[in-house]
Amino acid sequence: MKSVKVGLLGLGTVGTGVVRIVEGHQEDLSSQVGSPIVIEKVAVKNIDKHRSIDIERNKLTEDPWEVIHDPEIDVIIEVMGGVEQTKEYILEALNRGKHIVTANKDLMALYGAEILAKAMEQQCDVFYEASVAGGIPIIRTLIEGFSSDRILKIMGIVNGTTNYILTKMSQEGASYDDVLAEAQQLGYAEADPTSDVEGLDAARKMAILGSLGFRTNVDLRDVAVRGITAVSKEDILYAKRMGYEIKLLGIAERQDDEYSISVQPTMVKHSHPIAAVNGVFNAVYVYGEAVGETMFYGPGAGEMPTATSIVADLVAVIKNKKLGVNGLRAIGPYKPKKLRTDEQIAYKNFLLLQVADKAGVLSKITQVFAEYDVSLESVVQSPNASTSDAEIIIVTHNASKAAMDKVLNHFESLDVIRKVKSAYRVEG
Ligand SMILES: NC(=O)C1=CN([C@@H]2O[C@H](COP(=O)(O)OP(=O)(O)OC[C@H]3O[C@@H](n4cnc5c(N)ncnc54)[C@H](OP(=O)(O)O)[C@@H]3O)[C@@H](O)[C@H]2O)C=CC1
Numbered sequence: 001m002k003s004v005k006v007g008l009l010g011l012g013t014v015g016t017g018v019v020r021i022v023e024g025h026q027e028d029l030s031s032q033v034g035s036p037i038v039i040e041k042v043a044v045k046n047i048d049k050h051r052s053i054d055i056e057r058n059k060l061t062e063d064p065w066e067v068i069h070d071p072e073i074d075v076i077i078e079v080m081g082g083v084e085q086t087k088e089y090i091l092e093a094l095n096r097g098k099h100i101v102t103a104n105k106d107l108m109a110l111y112g113a114e115i116l117a118k119a120m121e122q123q124c125d126v127f128y129e130a131s132v133a134g135g136i137p138i139i140r141t142l143i144e145g146f147s148s149d150r151i152l153k154i155m156g157i158v159n160g161t162t163n164y165i166l167t168k169m170s171q172e173g174a175s176y177d178d179v180l181a182e183a184q185q186l187g188y189a190e191a192d193p194t195s196d197v198e199g200l201d202a203a204r205k206m207a208i209l210g211s212l213g214f215r216t217n218v219d220l221r222d223v224a225v226r227g228i229t230a231v232s233k234e235d236i237l238y239a240k241r242m243g244y245e246i247k248l249l250g251i252a253e254r255q256d257d258e259y260s261i262s263v264q265p266t267m268v269k270h271s272h273p274i275a276a277v278n279g280v281f282n283a284v285y286v287y288g289e290a291v292g293e294t295m296f297y298g299p300g301a302g303e304m305p306t307a308t309s310i311v312a313d314l315v316a317v318i319k320n321k322k323l324g325v326n327g328l329r330a331i332g333p334y335k336p337k338k339l340r341t342d343e344q345i346a347y348k349n350f351l352l353l354q355v356a357d358k359a360g361v362l363s364k365i366t367q368v369f370a371e372y373d374v375s376l377e378s379v380v381q382s383p384n385a386s387t388s389d390a391e392i393i394i395v396t397h398n399a400s401k402a403a404m405d406k407v408l409n410h411f412e413s414l415d416v417i418r419k420v421k422s423a424y425r426v427e428g
């Protein structure tokens, strides 16, 4: 029986897991696809680096082109990261008729449309399940499971590193820096963890999910992004007191075929199932017009969960090969894209204000909300033990982003407000 030969670009956290699964589950895998699967060549940066798995040295190369150019290799698994150079490798592999499996959301969020178009032209598959929510089969679900529905909202915890950090800060009072170092050690964080904590990694994933869910071409520039670096322990404590957890949420919404996509730390009501998603776990909540509410949960990063998705994609490529349908089943974006304006985007807001503790303050503040037509759900005032000021927590009803920006702008010149300590979107 002819084996399927695989070239691996990268043998780090994810690549190592791929080798473990292909070797450890070989019998099951080859029974499913009808051929043995062989990891033929592996590109790494440093051939002399110590590896936690046994791999024949003559399979390793420091030149990715050697893998791309190998005529024996049928499928390239790209788990090395990088964008511009990696795109060249992928496009050339497609030119040579090789199928691609990748975990690279940076690449797919920026150049997915171009790569998928080339794949169709070459009748090759490009699968990227591992790129969003590592171990959760969410991409397959959006493409196939929801093909019959119209998706109105996708809300997700799609970054494992930041969820791990927020969970440890909330549950153990741990310090941000310590937990980030831990997440890096566990292999959850990106090579440059700035993209995790600044929300860019989640934004890339939301661009991918938005494109698939709404069947339109969501560009990374369409995603409004705010990361978790400014989330303080105080914010987390106040959130808990008011019945919320702070989560880095990606939110993609559709109304009348107009879209908004954002990533921001969000106050999520304890009663919402996404508030209970902790540690490196991810969850993607999908609201479909016909199906209603659904939610998908699982590990979002790490060696074995991510490798599970990669190898499942590999199995799909080989099954398609047997059926002769590679590159034929993809459906490109077909809906025109129209983004919602700040006047149209509306949600609840949580504000923590430091104010002068004297008579008439509350009425001055509520007058500002009234001026911009923002109505309030709750107002809680408490003295601040360490100063003569007071703190006010305000939760608004749904208000447009434009109106809230005006309120916050007005607060800058309102004498009774010392400081807007924090402002969060509220969900649930
Ligand atoms: N870690 C995770 O949980 C997840 C990661 N991803 C994505 O998967 C990809 C890989 O991530 P991860 O495994 O964590 O990354 P690592 O940094 O652990 O591994 C990267 C691998 O690529 C090799 N490599 C890097 N640059 C080159 C190059 N120029 N030429 C040849 N080899 C190179 C490295 O070689 P060497 O070993 O010699 O240094 C290493 O083996 C990224 O795109 C990431 O975003 C997606 C989902 C989850």
Ligand SMILES: N[C@@H](CC=O)C(=O)O
Pocket (backbone or CB within 6 Å): 131, 132, 133, 134, 158, 159, 160, 161, 162, 188, 189, 190, 196, 201, 300, 301, 302
């Ligand atoms: N750095 C990412 C890895 C998976 O995509 C994360 O933390 O989610």
Ligand code: NA
Pocket (backbone or CB within 6 Å): 129, 130, 131, 132, 133, 134, 135, 136, 137, 138, 139, 309
């Ligand atoms: Na996934």
